Amino acid sequence: MKHLLVTGGAGFIGSNFVHYWFTHHPEDRVVVFDKLTYAGNRANLETLEGDPRLRFVAGDICDAPRVQSLLEEERIDTVVHFAAESHVDRSIVGPEPFIETNIRGTFVLLEASRRYWEDEASDCRFLHVSTDEVYGTLAPEDPPFTETTPYRPNSPYAASKAGSDHLVRAYYHTYGLPVLTTNCSNNYGPYQFPEKLIPLIITRALEGQSLPVYGDGQQVRDWLYVEDHCRGIEAVLERGQLGETYNIGTRNEQRNLETVGLVCDILGSIYPERAEQFRSLITFVTDRPGHDRRYAIDPARIERELDWRPVENFETGLRKTVEWYIENRAWWQALRARQTLTFPSG
Numbered sequence: 163m164k165h166l167l168v169t170g171g172a173g174f175i176g177s178n179f180v181h182y183w184f185t186h187h188p189e190d191r192v193v194v195f196d197k198l199t200y201a202g203n204r205a206n207l208e209t210l211e212g213d214p215r216l217r218f219v220a221g222d223i224c225d226a227p228r229v230q231s232l233l234e235e236e237r238i239d240t241v242v243h244f245a246a247e248s249h250v251d252r253s254i255v256g257p258e259p260f261i262e263t264n265i266r267g268t269f270v271l272l273e274a275s276r277r278y279w280e281d282e283a284s285d286c287r288f289l290h291v292s293t294d295e296v297y298g299t300l301a302p303e304d305p306p307f308t309e310t311t312p313y314r315p316n317s318p319y320a321a322s323k324a325g326s327d328h329l330v331r332a333y334y335h336t337y338g339l340p341v342l343t344t345n346c347s348n349n350y351g352p353y354q355f356p357e358k359l360i361p362l363i364i365t366r367a368l369e370g371q372s373l374p375v376y377g378d379g380q381q382v383r384d385w386l387y388v389e390d391h392c393r394g395i396e397a398v399l400e401r402g403q404l405g406e407t408y409n410i411g412t413r414n415e416q417r418n419l420e421t422v423g424l425v426c427d428i429l430g431s432i433y434p435e436r437a438e439q440f441r442s443l444i445t446f447v448t449d450r451p452g453h454d455r456r457y458a459i460d461p462a463r464i465e466r467e468l469d470w471r472p473v474e475n476f477e478t479g480l481r482k483t484v485e486w487y488i489e490n491r492a493w494w495q496a497l498r499a500r501q502t503l504t505f506p507s508g
């Protein structure tokens with residue numbers, strides 16, 4: 163039986179991971195530690211409310227004494243670290259919380275784990291969830307990112323994640339902390355805060371609002387269904403080599419404009435009477451400053467070494483996602499008040 167600490171477990175990927183974990187490891191205990199910022203939401207774990215295997219603790223990963231005592235109190239042997247400020251546009255408007263949470267917060271967790279696991283680290287794991295954005299941007303002719311692609315982060319968000327990745331590796335090389343790092347591509351699926359492209363487009367289209375496409379919409383993103391990501395994290399936790407990095411992606415490169423169009427088509431097939439309307443809502447708006455043109459992940463290593471394969475394809479994953487947002491209007495409408503970002507289109 164494992165004792166997991168899931169930081170950011172009330173966020174999008176974190177909460178999907180908690181649901182995934184209990185489905186596949188019903189005997190384990192999970193402590194969710196989450197600051198409940200605008201993007202964290204206890205409703206994401208509502209179906210687990212009252213479950214004795216789960217403890218929810220509201221708190222900040224920068225709070226060193228709290229983190230230290232939680233590790234000890236709960237006899238944590240596995241840290242899965244999702245907690246992060248994650249939205250690129252917000253990092254452009256206000257980078258400070260990104261530096262604080264993503265770099266300092268990761269440092270606090272590493273240091274607490276090092277102290278707590280000092281004498282008995284053999285069965286322990288610290289898995290750091292990171293992003294492909296640390297590698298920078300690709301030209302159309304470039305091969306996808308591999309685990310050996312040099313780091314060239316461009317946004318304050320990406321730079322803060324790059325800093326945290328380096329700290330994690332330093333704790334392995336310097337102290338032998340049993341760390342693993344994953345770098346994933348763009349996620350989509352249930353419970354994603356509707357500031358990110360796919361849920362933003364779905365929810366705005368449902369409400370008949372304009373669908374903002376930055377610049378020319380020809381930027382490329384490599385979409386990963388969140389449950390496939392959770393399965394990848396499980397594979398790395400269980401079979402990954404300590405100190406190593408695994409890229410998680412599905413070779414699913416899509417231009418933003420095509421992704422937005424696909425969402426409109428799926429909505430049109432569900433609401434045929436509004437089919438024409440959805441695409442007409444697409445509006446080109448000012449581009450994101452320093453916008454990375456293309457991300458693409460080469461998942462060969464995790465496939466070859468850990469036998470991981472994605473289950474979902476983009477069309478079915480996107481349809482499931484659209485249906486989830488239709489069925490869970492109350493969930494995202496309640497978040498509207500927190501969506502205060504007005505960058506760049508207003």
Ligand SMILES: Cc1cn([C@H]2C[C@H](O)[C@@H](COP(=O)(O)OP(=O)(O)O[C@H]3O[C@H](CO)[C@@H](O)[C@H](O)[C@H]3O)O2)c(=O)[nH]c1=O
Binds near residue numbers: 381
């Ligand atoms: C919000 C928004 C986004 N976009 C564009 C910008 C990007 O090219 C693409 C996806 O934007 P976002 O959903 O903000 O995601 P992106 O910047 O790629 O970053 C995401 O994916 C990363 C992994 O690649 C994660 O590390 C980040 O935490 C996550 O936010 O869509 C638009 O054209 N219009 C929009 O309104």
